[in-house]
Amino acid sequence: QKEVEQNSGPLSVPEGAIASLNCTYSDRGSQSFFWYRQYSGKSPELIMFIYSNGDKEDGRFTAQLNKASQYVSLLIRDSQPSDSATYLCAVNSADSSYKLIFGSGTRLLVRP
Amino acid sequence: GAGVSQSPSNKVTEKGKDVELRCDPISGHTALYWYRQSLGQGLEFLIYFQGNSAPDKSGLPSDRFSAERTGGSVSTLTIQRTQQEDSAVYLCASSLEAEGTQYFGPGTRLTVL
Numbered sequence: 238q239k240e241v242e243q244n245s246g247p248l249s250v251p252e253g254a255i256a257s258l259n260c261t262y263s264d265r266g267s268q269s270f271f272w273y274r275q276y277s278g279k280s281p282e283l284i285m286f287i288y289s290n291g292d293k294e295d296g297r298f299t300a301q302l303n304k305a306s307q308y309v310s311l312l313i314r315d316s317q318p319s320d321s322a323t324y325l326c327a328v329n330s331a332d333s334s335y336k337l338i339f340g341s342g343t344r345l346l347v348r349p
Numbered sequence: 350g351a352g353v354s355q356s357p358s359n360k361v362t363e364k365g366k367d368v369e370l371r372c373d374p375i376s377g378h379t380a381l382y383w384y385r386q387s388l389g390q391g392l393e394f395l396i397y398f399q400g401n402s403a404p405d406k407s408g409l410p411s412d413r414f415s416a417e418r419t420g421g422s423v424s425t426l427t428i429q430r431t432q433q434e435d436s437a438v439y440l441c442a443s444s445l446e447a448e449g450t451q452y453f454g455p456g457t458r459l460t461v462l
Contacts, residue, residue, distance in 0.1 A: 286450055339393075
């Protein structure tokens with residue numbers, strides 16, 4: 238059973254702080270990694286994708302990938318109350334690369 | 350441009366009835382996916398279409414579930430003889446190509462009484 242694991246949270250951080258969200262995956266052959274943000278009652282919205290080891294930055298967001306450790310993370314700098322949402326980590330299946338396997342999400346709360 | 354659209358946004362039905370859920374992908378996207386999200390859970394893959402073909406139906410939970418796609422565009426997910434455990438949000442996504450980034454529609458919230 239291919240799995241993606243996330244801490245369910247909630248992760249509570251003060252406004253302006255760095256929020257660090259983590260995800261581990263079991264399928265060593267996975268090549269594509271995604272972070273989606275989901276507000277309560279809404280559909281997932283793509284935040285970042287990363288394919289290569291290392292860091293990828295986009296505005297206040299940085300995705301980090303370590304394939305050897307099967308670990309992917311998302312850093313949110315200068316966290317805002319509007320960042321409060323559930324963050325879903327998704328990993329493509331190695332043998333069915335179009336298929337995304339999702340974690341159950343980490344709930345982030347940014348305190349004003 | 351227009352994103353993925355789904356209808357209805359909410360559907361309440363009685364146990365044993367059939368329901369149809371519709372998805373309109375982003376124009377030009379060849380790949381289409383259905384997922385299911387139960388309360389407090391992650392997304393569960395149901396089926397994948399490339400064009401009008403469904404090469405992977407492995408996630409459909411039972412033979413009560415079926416889906417089709419016509420004209421390489423609109424897709425319909427049909428659930429026959431609905432059960433209470435079918436209650437969930439059904440999400441559709443599309444991507445430009447098979448391994449491309451998936452963009453999600455707003456979902457259909459299905460409640461089976």
